[in-house]
Amino acid sequence: xxxxxxxxxxxxxxxxxxxxxxxxxxxxxxxxxxxxxxxxxxxxxxxxxxxxxxxxxxxxxxxxxxxxxxxxxxxxxxxxxxxxxxxxxxxxxxxxxxxxxxxxxxxxxxxxxxxxxxxxxxxxxxxxxxxxxxxxxxxxxxxxxxxxxxxxxxxxxxxxxxxxxxxxxxxxxxxxxxxxxxxxxxxxxxxxxxxxxxxxxxxxxxxxxxxxxxxxxxxxxxxxxxxxxxxxxxxxxxxxxxxxxxxxxxxxxxxxxxxxxxxxxxxxxxxxxxxxxxxxxxxxxxxxxxxxxxxxxxxxxxxxxxxxxxxxxxxxxxxxxxxxxxxxxxxxxxxxxxxxxxxxxxxxxxxxxxxxxxxxxxxxxxxxxxxxxxxxxxxxxxxxxxxxxxxxxxxxxxxxxxxxxxxxxxxxxxxxxxxxxxxxxxxxxxxxxxxxxxxxxxxxxxxx
Amino acid sequence: xxxxxxxxxxxxxxxxxxxxxxxxxxxxxxxxxxxxxxxxxxxxxxxxxxxxxxxxxxxxxxxxxxxxxxxxxxxxxxxxxxxxxxxxxxxxxxxxxxxxxxxxxxxxxxxxxxxxxxxxxxxxxxxxxxxxxxxxxxxxxxxxxxxxxxxxxxxxxxxxxxxxxxxxxxxxxxxxxxxxxxxxxxxxxxxxxxxxxxxxxxxxxxxxxxxxxxxxxxxxxxxxxxxxxxxxxxxxxxxxxxxxxxxxxxxxxxxxxxxxxxxxxxxxxxxxxxxxxxxxxxxxxxxxxxxxxxxxxxxxxxxxxxxxxxxxxxxxxxxxxxxxxxxxxx
Numbered sequence: 001x002x003x004x005x006x007x008x009x010x011x012x013x014x015x016x017x018x019x020x021x022x023x024x025x026x027x028x029x030x031x032x033x034x035x036x037x038x039x040x041x042x043x044x045x046x047x048x049x050x051x052x053x054x055x056x057x058x059x060x061x062x063x064x065x066x067x068x069x070x071x072x073x074x075x076x077x078x079x080x081x082x083x084x085x086x087x088x089x090x091x092x093x094x095x096x097x098x099x100x101x102x103x104x105x106x107x108x109x110x111x112x113x114x115x116x117x118x119x120x121x122x123x124x125x126x127x128x129x130x131x132x133x134x135x136x137x138x139x140x141x142x143x144x145x146x147x148x149x150x151x152x153x154x155x156x157x158x159x160x161x162x163x164x165x166x167x168x169x170x171x172x173x174x175x176x177x178x179x180x181x182x183x184x185x186x187x188x189x190x191x192x193x194x195x196x197x198x199x200x201x202x203x204x205x206x207x208x209x210x211x212x213x214x215x216x217x218x219x220x221x222x223x224x225x226x227x228x229x230x231x232x233x234x235x236x237x238x239x240x241x242x243x244x245x246x247x248x249x250x251x252x253x254x255x256x257x258x259x260x261x262x263x264x265x266x267x268x269x270x271x272x273x274x275x276x277x278x279x280x281x282x283x284x285x286x287x288x289x290x291x292x293x294x295x296x297x298x299x300x301x302x303x304x305x306x307x308x309x310x311x312x313x314x315x316x317x318x319x320x321x322x323x324x325x326x327x328x329x330x331x332x333x334x335x336x337x338x339x340x341x342x343x344x345x346x347x348x349x350x351x352x353x354x355x356x357x358x359x360x361x362x363x364x365x366x367x368x369x370x371x372x373x374x375x376x377x378x379x380x381x382x383x384x385x386x387x388x389x390x391x392x393x394x395x396x397x398x399x400x401x402x403x404x405x406x407x408x409x410x411x412x413x414x415x416x417x418x419x420x421x422x423x424x425x426x427x428x429x430x431x432x433x434x435x436x437x438x439x440x441x442x443x444x445x446x447x448x
Numbered sequence: 449x450x451x452x453x454x455x456x457x458x459x460x461x462x463x464x465x466x467x468x469x470x471x472x473x474x475x476x477x478x479x480x481x482x483x484x485x486x487x488x489x490x491x492x493x494x495x496x497x498x499x500x501x502x503x504x505x506x507x508x509x510x511x512x513x514x515x516x517x518x519x520x521x522x523x524x525x526x527x528x529x530x531x532x533x534x535x536x537x538x539x540x541x542x543x544x545x546x547x548x549x550x551x552x553x554x555x556x557x558x559x560x561x562x563x564x565x566x567x568x569x570x571x572x573x574x575x576x577x578x579x580x581x582x583x584x585x586x587x588x589x590x591x592x593x594x595x596x597x598x599x600x601x602x603x604x605x606x607x608x609x610x611x612x613x614x615x616x617x618x619x620x621x622x623x624x625x626x627x628x629x630x631x632x633x634x635x636x637x638x639x640x641x642x643x644x645x646x647x648x649x650x651x652x653x654x655x656x657x658x659x660x661x662x663x664x665x666x667x668x669x670x671x672x673x674x675x676x677x678x679x680x681x682x683x684x685x686x687x688x689x690x691x692x693x694x695x696x697x698x699x700x701x702x703x704x705x706x707x708x709x710x711x712x713x714x715x716x717x718x719x720x721x722x723x724x725x726x727x728x729x730x731x732x733x734x735x736x737x738x739x740x741x742x743x744x745x746x747x748x749x750x751x752x753x754x755x756x757x758x759x760x761x762x763x764x765x766x767x768x769x770x771x772x773x774x775x776x777x778x
Contacts (some may be wrong), residue, residue, distance in 0.1 A: 223537050229701070249580075
């Protein structure tokens, strides 16, 4: 996930200071140097880094953190606030316009415009209940129209094209006419990607912009973009007056510093973030949460919202109560595991929970495989056995193993895991009462 | 091969290089060059002699071109030592020394560089092309096919990107335009089976160069990376030693994540070279220096534009000069 290494780096820096009881001018310099390197390695623009470091330093001095006991928390707070400043204060959504909202997607080649056009359409249709049309105005890249057609049908939204022989400006105008006539709420115009120095393309984009008056002109920026990203954003902004940025491929391990920089230097808000290849993997971008994530404080709100979408709430509440009561059956465990899978990849979730140890991709794959084994074994039990696993004897286990295609040892493993989970639930209840979490976080959940 | 012979080799090659090629190379890099030329120009004008701030600004220029902070700091430290030792105070001399230091670092980090694809003495040579999404894999494949077809090789393509909507069509359009054979599978088919069919086709039809396309994948997607490893293994079963070359395509706008990309791809398939695309923008592609520095993988080709001919052999000397010195020195 993006920013992971920045989190690692900064927590490394902070750990170093934590060891020292007092912050002196000397170790302050060292810390600032480390923060500088970490930010630069995350592709934060060097100009931004420079002013960032200066701000942190000034604030640290202003708040008189020197010679105080435990000043590191103060620095963490300053850095956190600065990053949040950098990302902007509030989440900014799409501005709608009655009766038709026109959105124009622009960006360099290969930043994911076409895929994102589909995702955005899916988002408007399914989360905002809008009727969406996408228009294919990239007539240059071979296969671009086919791709958009496939993406649109996948997203279940309307699609408009006129082949690759018609002037894209005309296509855009016709698409808008169609959208107005047929009662669409949103028109998304996919445009050709080029290099920003391409004047002919800029001219074409300007003409489309002039003809269809989009409410939103969104620039696609790759999370892996380097130092030049701010120049790109400036160039597009100068010609087209952008209204926001969509950050693509935030599901990779790129640190996404370019996005931070664009927001800081151009003031353009980041409105959405692409977090996967599937059509529903586009999220609203929440700057305040992202600052927490950068600093490794976890992003609990995102997790809760993700979970809400995937989990049947009533069932979850029932499960939670049962769990806390310690009345927890194998059926509950299986259902829980399935729900966790629905939320998304385990690793992604773990990263959102503060104090949760990191899960590697391999572990994640393993967990997925494990899930299959668990499901087969539990499904091979009778309903009574699932609720009362304590009655299981050798002969039962033999039958279950055979039925599921696994071994006795696997059956025992499931039962052991079940006992552990049950135990943990009881503990959590205790901790809940006392209002404290077990030391080392919820590490035990990682095995699910 | 020692540094000296490497340098000599490089320079002698440059002499015979066609003027026209050099010209287009320069044109492609013009934008980045202009930015740097003016920057370095104003930098050396502002400083009568070099001091600490001068080096700081030099470091920023390196970082700004995505060279990477670790390598940039190391280069500047080296330069500081040299300046002190040789008592250099002239900004222009320092700039030249910087280019030299970068040249030496690149040339000595890993094996010597042969840009062209090394062909097998017998049977088809297989080139696997991989990279993250949107870097320009398909276009680069078309350019490579064009290049080797013009050199009299019999080229075939295998459309191994069965994932992205429209990818097979895109490659098929190129194959038709170029007049080369293409082996395709259905959308959503196992890419390893397409690779297998491609290898079989290449053997049966006396193909010299089989270029295998792959779906773009983020290096964090474990299962997709494993799939790439599988394609590699399937190819080697059908044609011993295949893929003989694996090119990783990297977008010139990529930042420090490029090193992570190269590392991850190298783990699942033997990456033998990098093709850097979209160098005709203002991006400097400095990440290739970090990749070479850390992993030893050389850049083989460089994409300078959208036309078929716009794929050039990577020339370190020209690149560095374009990167740092600007027009007055070129």
